[in-house]
Amino acid sequence: MEIDDLQVYYKIRNAENPDLTVVFIHGFPFDSSIWDKQMEDLPENVCGISYDIRGFGKSSGGHHFFSIDLFAADLIRFLQKLSARRIVLCGVSMGGYIALRAAQRSSDHLAGLILCDTNASADSNEAKLKRFESINLITGGGKAQFIEGFLKGLFSKKTNEENQKLIDQIGRIMSGTNDDSICAGQLALASRTETVSFLPAISVPCLIIRGAEDQMMSIEQAEQMDSQLNSHGILELADAGHLPNAENPEAFNEAINNFLLEINKGSDDRG
Numbered sequence: 001m002e003i004d005d006l007q008v009y010y011k012i013r014n015a016e017n018p019d020l021t022v023v024f025i026h027g028f029p030f031d032s033s034i035w036d037k038q039m040e041d042l043p044e045n046v047c048g049i050s051y052d053i054r055g056f057g058k059s060s061g062g063h064h065f066f067s068i069d070l071f072a073a074d075l076i077r078f079l080q081k082l083s084a085r086r087i088v089l090c091g092v093s094m095g096g097y098i099a100l101r102a103a104q105r106s107s108d109h110l111a112g113l114i115l116c117d118t119n120a121s122a123d124s125n126e127a128k129l130k131r132f133e134s135i136n137l138i139t140g141g142g143k144a145q146f147i148e149g150f151l152k153g154l155f156s157k158k159t160n161e162e163n164q165k166l167i168d169q170i171g172r173i174m175s176g177t178n179d180d181s182i183c184a185g186q187l188a189l190a191s192r193t194e195t196v197s198f199l200p201a202i203s204v205p206c207l208i209i210r211g212a213e214d215q216m217m218s219i220e221q222a223e224q225m226d227s228q229l230n231s232h233g234i235l236e237l238a239d240a241g242h243l244p245n246a247e248n249p250e251a252f253n254e255a256i257n258n259f260l261l262e263i264n265k266g267s268d269d270r271g
Helices: 032-040 068-082 094-105 125-139 143-152 157-162 164-176 179-191 196-201 219-228 249-270
Strands: 010-013 020-025 046-051 087-092 110-116 206-211 231-237
Touching: 010 032, 020 032, 020 068, 020 094, 020 110, 020 249, 032 046, 032 164, 032 249, 068 094, 068 179, 087 094, 087 249, 094 110, 094 179, 094 196, 110 249, 125 143, 125 179, 143 164, 143 179, 157 164, 196 219, 206 219, 206 249, 219 231, 231 249
Parallel strands: 020 046, 020 087, 087 110, 110 206, 206 231
Antiparallel strands: 010 046
């Protein structure tokens, strides 16, 4: 799809007269393919859309002055062009930041949020410095070293021991991502502002999912969101690190599909 100067690559799992449209937003520095198992397993009455954020996957990058606000604005324009209604945003990690910022910018047609291994806080100074170090590493020719270090902290013990196919898949996605997009994405993450203060204003139902072995997002960060949202609670998935949708897809799919059913039931009960 062409949106102004941007080429947006997306996949759609159509449903006849869908009750909901779930939009899957990938994390950094991945692409929409991490959601393939979710797209395949959605209820029949739910339309599924996964897309590549600008600069990642097969979407064009345009300029490289990336920000979470820019990604959120892109998402809103994309959904407007699709004329999507009754939308549930499902974002993992950076995708969660984008979902929250998009909800803050426009709540039109928003029916729910699924926030996976993400948080609402801005980066600490320490986290920012680590991002700047990774940019220096990549621009100095150390992309392979960056990917190796990133992958080490990404997955659960079981994934690392038993699912080399997934590790290789994620490694290939990262290797294929443009260096400039990775560096611009790191700057976008480092410069993002908090959305904690906005959380109480979100009225739609929210589900928080976290891999039980996530080394990148803490349970305290999940609890902070849970305490201020219209939350259905925190669901921790076993045998999963930072990408529970890819590491434990069966449990993840069951969780989101049950949540979607609850949203629809709540809508039916109201009228």
